[in-house]
Amino acid sequence: MLKKTLAALAIGSALLSAGQAMAADYVVDKEGQHAFVDFKISHLGYSYITGTFKDIDGKFSFDAAKPEDSKIEFNVNTASVFTNHAERDKHIASADFLNVSKFGKATFVSTSVKSTGKNTADVTGDLTLLGVTKPVVVKATFLGEGKDPWGGYRAGFEGTTTIKRSDFGKQKDLGPTSDAVELYVTFEGVKAK
Template identity: 60%
Template sequence: MKKTFVGIALGSLMALSGSLQAADYVIDKEGQHAFINFKISHLGYSWLYGRFNDFDGTFSWDADQPEASAVNVTINTASVDSNHAERDKHLRSDDFLNVAEHPQATFTSTAVEMTGEDTAQVTGDLTLNGVTKPVVLDARFLGEGEDPWGGYRAGFEGTTTLRLKDFAIPMDLGPASQEVELMLTVEGIRQ
């Protein structure tokens, strides 16, 4: 009886320790449950919105130890879409994203610091237009749970603001348009 109790206790402890480890997720690109959007002031008179249509990535998440989480995202910069073909052609040029020489942008997290019950600052290295700089995403945990197809999902959103000159983007759009705001929403499927 004592051996059975010890065996059950050890088995439960091992199962518990396994559930406390971070789970790995793949961003749901196929189901279109992830978005990377941006906005920038147009001459100080209005907002220009756009998005990147092609990107993928992974993240690890552990609700019990969120500081141990990590994220990696790769963006196909030629997939920039501002809902205007001629403007998108210009955005792909060497005035902006220079997609011929830098077809991808990447973000790799280096630290996660919780700032509230469901908020965090995610620090990482962003490589854009051939320049790598540290950036901080203000992130919010949206939720997690089972999906209707037998999988398990977790979702987050985040924002950051980038100075164009910090990433060697030479086009000067005027004083009101020196920064671009990135807005991300990702839903991942646990692997």
């Protein structure tokens, strides 16, 4: 009887460990720069300015069978802003907008993931920008996963959200159409070894 009980406990522990091991930890591929945070904002209501951040990193935990258990942390070096115009980039980095000398990093930390369909989810998290933290919802899509040609294992995603500049402290006013900023994020993560 004792042997059967011990065997059952061992099997149960093995199954529990296997179930817990299904979620994998990944590091965002910064080295190969397979990660982008792009933005789009109205310029005075006449056109759009688009840009990106060149220096980002992060990590996440993901199991395709249980996406609701996923977690993500993303960091953006705000001084790496690039809009294809050096003077504009300096102005965006100034205290009028991103104030990178005081707030050199923006972060996103997920708080929940809710599946919305096959390979899609609403990822709710705390966005910290200019020292202000606000909840945002990212409409995310799982793009795929698998082995890469270099012996690693990858998973990739994309997501969109819109934030209001006015929610993150007083910044230079460019008119009512310039309050909303559309964000597009896409990245690959490499499974941690």
